[in-house]
Amino acid sequence: MISPAPAPAPARDLPPVLVYEAGLRAVERGEHSGWRVRHDDGRVSPLPLSSWLAGARPGDHGLVDRCTRPTLDLGCGPGRLTALLAARGIPALGVDIAAYAVTLARRRGGIALHRDLFAPLPGEGRWRHVLLADGNLGIGGDPAALLRRCASLLHPRGRVLCETDRPGTGLRRTRIRLEPPSGPGSAWLPWAYADSEAVAALAPAAGLAPAGHWSEHGRWFTVLAPDRTRRPGGRH
Ligand SMILES: C[S@@+](CC[C@H](N)C(=O)[O-])C[C@H]1O[C@@H](n2cnc3c(N)ncnc32)[C@H](O)[C@@H]1O
Numbered sequence: 001m002i003s004p005a006p007a008p009a010p011a012r013d014l015p016p017v018l019v020y021e022a023g024l025r026a027v028e029r030g031e032h033s034g035w036r037v038r039h040d041d042g043r044v045s046p047l048p049l050s051s052w053l054a055g056a057r058p059g060d061h062g063l064v065d066r067c068t069r070p071t072l073d074l075g076c077g078p079g080r081l082t083a084l085l086a087a088r089g090i091p092a093l094g095v096d097i098a099a100y101a102v103t104l105a106r107r108r109g110g111i112a113l114h115r116d117l118f119a120p121l122p123g124e125g126r127w128r129h130v131l132l133a134d135g136n137l138g139i140g141g142d143p144a145a146l147l148r149r150c151a152s153l154l155h156p157r158g159r160v161l162c163e164t165d166r167p168g169t170g171l172r173r174t175r176i177r178l179e180p181p182s183g184p185g186s187a188w189l190p191w192a193y194a195d196s197e198a199v200a201a202l203a204p205a206a207g208l209a210p211a212g213h214w215s216e217h218g219r220w221f222t223v224l225a226p227d228r229t230r231r232p233g234g235r236h
Pocket residue numbers: 020052053074075076077078079080081095096097098101115116117118133134135136139140
C-alpha cells in the first residue's frame with residue numbers, strides 16, 4: 001500500500017537578522033538597490049544598508065565629537081560609529097545581534113560584541129556615553145524598556161546620546177519587516193519611532209532626564225542624563 005505523501009511544511013518567514021545579514025553581504029558585492037523596510041500600515045521605505053556600510057554620514061561627526069570617554073554603541077551594525085571612535089582613540093565597544101555586522105565592525109577596526117543588548121554586557125553602570133544612532137531607539141519596539149536598559153549601562157555621570165525622529169512625529173510603536181529586492185521577506189519584528197518630545201516624556205520612567213539636544217544635516221539628537229531626583233519606575 002502506498003501511504004500518502006506528507007503535506008509540505010508551511011513556508012516560514014525568515015528571521016529578520018538573516019535577511020539583514022544577507023542584505024549586508026549583497027551590498028558588499030555591489031548589489032545596492034531594492035532592499036526595503038515594509039511597515040505594518042503598508043508603507044515601504046528603503047533599507048539604508050549602503051549608508052551603514054559607507055564611511056561617516058553627514059551629522060556623524062557631531063555625535064562622535066560628544067563622545068570623549070568610554071562609549072557603548074548599541075546596535076552598532078557594521079560599525080561605522082564604533083570605528084570612527086576607535087580611530088579617535090576613544091575606548092568604544094559596539095554591540096550587535098547580527099553576527100555578520102559584528103564581523104564587519106571588527107574588520108573596520110572597531111571592537112564589537114555579538115550579543116543582544118538586553119543580555120549582560122561588559123562594564124554595566126560604567127559607560128560614559130551610550131549611543132542609540134540611526135533609529136536604534138526603535139530596537140525591540142519599546143523605547144521605554146530600551147531607555148531603562150541604557151540607564152542601567154550608564155555611569156552616574158554618563159550620557160545617552162540618541163538620534164530621534166523629525167520633531168512633531170511623536171511616538172509610534174509598530175511592526176516592520178525587511179524585504180530583499182526579490183524573494184521572501186523577514187518575519188515581522190516590533191519596532192518604534194520617537195521624536196525628542198516623546199523621548200523626553202519617556203525618560204523619567206527610566207530614571208533619565210533630557211540634558212540637551214541638537215540637530216544637524218536633517219538629523220535630530222537628544223542627550224539624556226541620569227536624573228538624580230528620581231528612581232527608575234519609582235516615586236520621587
Ligand atoms: C537601524 S540598524 C543600525 C545601524 C548601525 N547604527 C550602523 O551604524 O550601521 C539597527 C541595528 O541594531 C541591531 N539590533 C537589533 N536588535 C538588537 C538587539 N536586541 N541587540 C543588539 N543589536 C540589535 C541590528 O542588527 C542592526 O545592526
